[in-house]
Amino acid sequence: MKDPLKPRDKVTQKMSRDGLIEVNETKETAERISRREQETDYTKQPEQPQDMAQQLHNQTSETAPLPPTPGIAPKHDTVTAERVMEHIGAAQTRQASKKAVRKAQEEATTSGRSSRLQFTDEELSTPELEKYIKNSDKAADRLDAARAAVPKEKVLVRSRTFDEATGKGKTRLHFEEREKPMPDLKHRKNPLSRPVQEAGVFVHNKIHEVEKDNSGVEGAHKTEELTEGGARYGARKIREGYHRHKLKPYRAAAKAEKAAARANVEFQYQKLLHDNPQIAASNPLSRYWQKQQIKKQYAKAARTGSIKTAAENTRKAAKKAAETTQKTAEFAARHWKGILLIIAALLLFIMVSAGLSSCGAMFSGLLNGVIGTSYTSEDSDLVAVENNYAAMETELQQRIDNIERDYPGYDEYRYDLDNIGHNPHALASYLTALLQSYTPQSAQAELDRIFNLQYKLTVTEEVEIRYRTETRTDTWTDEDGNTHKDTYTVEVPYEYYILNVTLTNRDIATIAPEVLNEEQLAMFRVYLETSGNKPLLFGGGSADTSASEDLSGVQFVNGTRPGNPQLVELAKAQVGNVGGAPYWSWYGFDSRVAWCACFVSWCYGQAGLSEPRFAACQSQGVPWFTSHGQWGARGYENIAPGDAIFFDWDLDGSADHVGIVIGTDGSRVYTVEGNSGNACKIKSYPLDYACIKGYGLMNWN
Incomplete structure (x- = not known):
């Protein structure tokens, strides 16, 4: 069922x-x-x-x-x-993968953008490198700050990650902050501007046709044209200012990057010198060449890798160069006899080749290129810069001369002034060591800086409480009604205003070690020692090495202008001095300069004159005489004993040498000159001698 x-x-x-x-x-x-x-x-x-x-x-x-x-x-x-x-x-794996990718991206960005060197403990503990490590860190800090100021933007970036848990790759979108590219600020014209401009030209032409018949229309039209021109000018300046403002962070970052590279290269070079003392003992040109090689190696490595890789490659290159130098020195020590034979053969070859003009010129050019002791700028630029600096000194002297006019009302003016003047070769040597080749435009900023370092003018007010004696009279009436007068004296305080004017002058040779680095300072001293192989460029004296002349039998012809025979005798008593130390040290220089002008100024100073006082012929001496109306050109007949005579050896229009006139016999002029072959000598020249530039005429009345 x-x-x-x-x-x-x-x-x-x-x-x-x-x-x-x-x-x-x-x-x-x-x-x-x-x-x-x-x-x-x-x-x-x-x-x-x-x-x-x-x-x-x-x-x-x-x-x-x-x-x-x-x-x-x-x-x-x-x-x-x-x-x-x-x-x-799986979640933890994905999260760890994301973090790892993000960290790798940040490290890649940091390593690619960082400018900071990583120093070893040994380098940090080396006192000789402490200064350069600090400079490198400071430059890196400034670069990081400059890069942080560059505008940023967020960019949508697609990255591909691999999920180890699922075995599948995933694409992820995220935003990254990057520097905005430098904006393209080119002015793009409006396509309608051309038709509008042509229409404006057409209208202005029509007005020009009728404005001659109506002065009112002509004036209004000119006002309109000026207004339009001013509006265009203002719009252009506003646009340029906007462009400069937008590009300012990028310019600052580029400048900071260059400064950081220089600081890093300087550290690498000093590290090389510290590790290889044999390089430090070499000549300045060899060290300069070595530093340039390090700079090129560093720049090449920095373009292809990170700063850390660049520093490591630079260290390896420097070490390899040092090892090569050491091996070369060891080879020379082992084969010194063979090297001496090679040098002897080379010298013999040079002596034989010196007879041939072409070979002599070739070796001369090669020798000059190796020695490198000549000024690298054009002569015209050297003289122009010297003239600019002398003009600044003249302006300073004018400020001092006008102190009492510019600061009136003081009871007393107290002056404590150093001499105004400089060694032209010291200035040229400084600028050449720092800037290499220069022009008046490129050297102007450095002229302002060195001028402010050399001269310091201070004006301070001082108030003293002084007392003066005053006579006073008191009138009084006695009991009988008689009037009496009592006279007495009192000491009354008053304020006495004093203006203190102080000028200090530091020699350029003492300023150079504070501004130049070791290589530049070594080159400065080489240029100063050789006068840049142009000793007569700034009025450097005479290259005449012949003996001083005898004045026996010379019959002088007196002119109508009174001279100063006592001054001439003082100058003649200096004949035989070599080196000119009494004259350039009297002027205020700490080392030897081209001292012909210092000798003439010293003679005038010994005669009791405060001016003319000059250390350079063309930039200071000639302008003083011409500005005072005391100048006579070559051929001037009424010269007198004690006048200054200026020479232009190369006939380029600039005075190169100066001396003191003894007198003339009607056909020749006789002089006393300092720095004639580095000595004081008596010389004579025909009155029509082409190298006589002119005469500084002294007033002895």
Whole structure:
């Protein structure tokens, strides 16, 4: 007999926090049928990683009960803990992968953009390198600050990452902050500007045709043209100012990057000198060449890699160069006899070749190129810069001369003034060592700086309380009505105003060590010692090495102008002096200069004159005489003893030498000259001698 038919069980589905649950209300059972992983409490950290599965299983059983249905017992999912573990491991793997990618990108950006050298403990503990390490760090700080000031922008970047848990690659979009590229600020013309301009020209031409008949129309038209021109000029200046403002951060960053590169190269060079003393003992030109090689190596490495790689490559190159130098020195020590033979053969070859003009010129040019002791700028630029500096000194002298006019009302003016003057070769040597070749325009900023370092003019006010005696009278009346007068004196205080004017002059040779680095200072001293191989460029005296002439039998012809025979005798008494130390030291120089002008100024000073006082012929001496109306050109007939005579040896229009006139016999002029072959001598020249530039005429009345 068949079983009686049974109704189907009543089955319902409910959604709970643990997922979809199927409830059999007839059998009063429940079963979780959702495949979603159950929620887990992650607030507790497991003490041991190997117990994580068990704890998660227990935690899931405790924190994931079925909905409170009376009489129903929940059925637990036995694989939940394993799925949760897999989910957590995959999430942690993805998060670690993202962090690693982000960190790698940041490190790549930092390594590519950083300008900071990494110093070893040995380098940091070396006192000789401490200064250069600080300079490198400061330059890197300034570069980082300059780069931080460059405008930034956020760029959407697509990156590809690999998920190790799933074994699949993913593409992720994220924003990165980058420097904005330098803006293109080229002025783009409006396409309508040309037709409008042509229309304006047409209108102006029509007005020009009729404006001659009406002065009012002509004046209004000219005013309109001026207004339009001013508007265009103002718009152009505003646009240029806007462009400069937009590009300022980029210019600052480029400048800071160059400064950081120079500081890093300087450290590498000093490190090379410290590690290889034999290089430090070499000549300045060799060290300069070595530094240029390091600079090129560093720049090449910096273009192809990071700063760290560039520094490492530069160290290796410097070490290799030092090793090569050491090997060369060891080879020379082992084969010194052979080297001496080679040098002797070379000298013999040079002596034989000196007879041939072409070979002599070739070796002369080669020798000059190796020695490198000549000024590298054009002569015209050297003289122009010297004249500019002398003009600045003249302006300073004028300021001092006008102190009492510019600061009136003081009871007393007190002056404590050093001499105004400089060694032209010291200035040219300084500028050549610092700037190499220069022009008046490129050297002007450095002229201003060295001038402010050389001269310091201070004007200070001082007030003193002084007393003066005053007579006073008191009038009084006695009991009888008689009037009496008593006279007495009193000391009355008053303010006494004093203006102190002080001028200090520091020689350029004492300033150079404070401004130039070691290589530049060495080149400065070489240029100063050789006068740039152009000793007569700034009035450097006479190259005549012949003996002083004898005045016996000379019959002088007196002119109508009175001279100063006492001054001439004083000058003649100096004949035979060599080196000129009494004269250039009297002028205020600390070392030998071209001292012909100093000798003439010294003679005038010994005669009781405060001026003329000059150390350069063309830039100071000639302008003084011409500005005072005391100049006579070559051929001037009425010269007198004590006048100054100026010479132009190369006939380029600039005075090169100066002396004092003794007198003339009608056909020749006789002189006393300082720095004639580095000595004081008596010389004579025909009155029509082409190298006589002119005469400085002295007034002895």
